[in-house]
Amino acid sequence: MPKIHIPTPLRQYAGKQPDIEVKASTIGEALSGLVAQHPDLRRHLYTDEGKLRAFVNVYLNDEDVRYLQKEATAVKDGDSISIVPSIAGGRS
Amino acid sequence: MATITEVTPEAATLSNDEILRYSRHLIMPEVGMEGQLKLKAARVLCIGAGGLGSPLALYLGAAGVGTLGIVDFDVVDYTNLQRQIIHSTADVGRKKLDSAAEKLKAINPFLNIRKFETRLSSDNALELFREFDIIADGTDNFPTRYLVNDACVLTGKPNVYGSIFRFEGQASVFATEEGPCYRCLYPEPPPPGLVPSCAEGGVLGILPGLVGVIQATEAIKLILDKGDALIGRLLLVDALGMKFRELKLRKNPDCPVCSEHPTITKLIDYNEFCGIRGEEKPVETAVPELQVEELKRRLDAGDDLFVLDVREPHEYQICNINGYLIPLGDLPKRVNELDSSREIVAHCRSGARSAKAVDFLRQAGFKKVHNLSGGILAWADRVDPKMPKY
Numbered sequence: 241m242p243k244i245h246i247p248t249p250l251r252q253y254a255g256k257q258p259d260i261e262v263k264a265s266t267i268g269e270a271l272s273g274l275v276a277q278h279p280d281l282r283r284h285l286y287t288d289e290g291k292l293r294a295f296v297n298v299y300l301n302d303e304d305v306r307y308l309q310k311e312a313t314a315v316k317d318g319d320s321i322s323i324v325p326s327i328a329g330g331r332s
Numbered sequence: 333m334a335t336i337t338e339v340t341p342e343a344a345t346l347s348n349d350e351i352l353r354y355s356r357h358l359i360m361p362e363v364g365m366e367g368q369l370k371l372k373a374a375r376v377l378c379i380g381a382g383g384l385g386s387p388l389a390l391y392l393g394a395a396g397v398g399t400l401g402i403v404d405f406d407v408v409d410y411t412n413l414q415r416q417i418i419h420s421t422a423d424v425g426r427k428k429l430d431s432a433a434e435k436l437k438a439i440n441p442f443l444n445i446r447k448f449e450t451r452l453s454s455d456n457a458l459e460l461f462r463e464f465d466i467i468a469d470g471t472d473n474f475p476t477r478y479l480v481n482d483a484c485v486l487t488g489k490p491n492v493y494g495s496i497f498r499f500e501g502q503a504s505v506f507a508t509e510e511g512p513c514y515r516c517l518y519p520e521p522p523p524p525g526l527v528p529s530c531a532e533g534g535v536l537g538i539l540p541g542l543v544g545v546i547q548a549t550e551a552i553k554l555i556l557d558k559g560d561a562l563i564g565r566l567l568l569v570d571a572l573g574m575k576f577r578e579l580k581l582r583k584n585p586d587c588p589v590c591s592e593h594p595t596i597t598k599l600i601d602y603n604e605f606c607g608i609r610g611e612e613k614p615v616e617t618a619v620p621e622l623q624v625e626e627l628k629r630r631l632d633a634g635d636d637l638f639v640l641d642v643r644e645p646h647e648y649q650i651c652n653i654n655g656y657l658i659p660l661g662d663l664p665k666r667v668n669e670l671d672s673s674r675e676i677v678a679h680c681r682s683g684a685r686s687a688k689a690v691d692f693l694r695q696a697g698f699k700k701v702h703n704l705s706g707g708i709l710a711w712a713d714r715v716d717p718k719m720p721k722y
């Protein structure tokens with residue numbers, strides 16, 4: 241099963257787990273499987289209209305899915321999916 | 333790699349003292365006399381003398397970057413010392429700029445340090461950036477980050493970027509001619525409140541060290557024009573797993589600022605862009621509030637008050653006022669543990685999270701809930717001065 245890497249700021253909404261395996265054949269299925277398991281994640285990943293939020297980037301291995309087939313991008317066993325949100329921190 | 337900085341090493345020379353000081357650079361073919369003169373001629377602007385800015389400025393100064401600019405208007409406090417290693421205990425209360433400049437001068441008296449005691453803004457950024465070759469962004473908030481990015485694109489200066497949260501960091505080099513900018517990666521900031529800030533989330537003290545040194549490394553490589561710069565790549569640092577991962581970044585053909593047809597051609601109002609009006613204030617101001625003195629008086633009088641602490645268990649261990657602990661994130665599924673007929677006073681560290689808790693409880697039908705104004709910090713300040721603050 242593809243594995244989704246959960247970034248630190250979102251782990252609190254995903255049972256504190258760093259990685260979650262989901263059964264999916266596309267990026268879209270993987271993400272909806274993820275929010276089905278962890279409903280608290282939904283509002284952090286999707287807008288009220290059900291669109292993926294602009295400050296959340298999704299990578300399949302090291303490629304941004306925006307430059308692949310977006311949510312229709314195919315995934316297979318052993319793939320690693322990363323959610324990469326913008327983070328703030330450093331100065332103070 | 334294309335030359336990105338317009339450094340003119342011809343103008344610089346090294347004294348015998350400097351030659352001795354930089355000898356471990358001079359005997360390396362990748363630096364050598366030519367590279368050391370480039371470093372001396374280079375001008376790097378550090379935005380912030382905090383967690384990332386500390387190691388960044390220290391290493392750039394030690395390496396012999398000739399002109400180091402620092403923009404900061406903050407004062408050193410005790411909570412900075414766990415990670416902002418350019419400042420020492422004796423500096424608490426001093427301007428970060430003065431404290432940092434003193435350490436840098438002590439390490440390398442040949443440095444030209446330029447101090448800018450100001451908040452970087454749309455009014456001063458372009459003018460300031462034009463006087464430097466490289467900008468190193470060590471900011472902790474989204475408005476400044478977008479401001480730095482856009483000003484770098486508009487002035488054509490590379491942005492050596494770093495960002496940290498808890499034990500995870502990001503680094504990249506943005507806004508070079510051939511590479512993407514921060515907006516290519518994130519066209520818009522998250523709405524306020526959806527992503528926790530460093531002050532709420534905490535940060536492992538060594539993490540800004542790791543990420544700031546990566547930024548320093550990239551700045552030096554850009555100046556020397558050596559190696560593979562972190563352009564078009566986002567480095568993710570996970571200090572807990574000690575894993576470094578790399579993601580590909582592309583220049584977004586529709587980027588609002590760095591594409592062929594930009595929609596942003598001058599600096600904008602970044603606070604407005606990020607939807608921020610008073611960032612650290614509670615989101616919901618209509619929440620009924622209770623002052624700490626009033627809570628103390630009523631508890632002492634034996635009033636039937638239920639104190640609800642919505643912080644995390646590890647915060648409760650630092651200090652508490654015997655409240656009943658339900659972390660904010662667990663509140664929806666544990667709301668049945670609360671008795672809506674009793675009067676409830678919710679508190680957190682400073683009052684922001686408990687305001688959300690009160691808002692949630694009121695929507696869930698609780699009528700008698702108050703938010704403890706200023707949280708446990710106000711309690712420590714005004715009721716129990718022996719209580720530790722964090």
Ligand SMILES: [Zn+2]
Nearest residue numbers: 513516587590
């Ligand atoms: Zn861009």
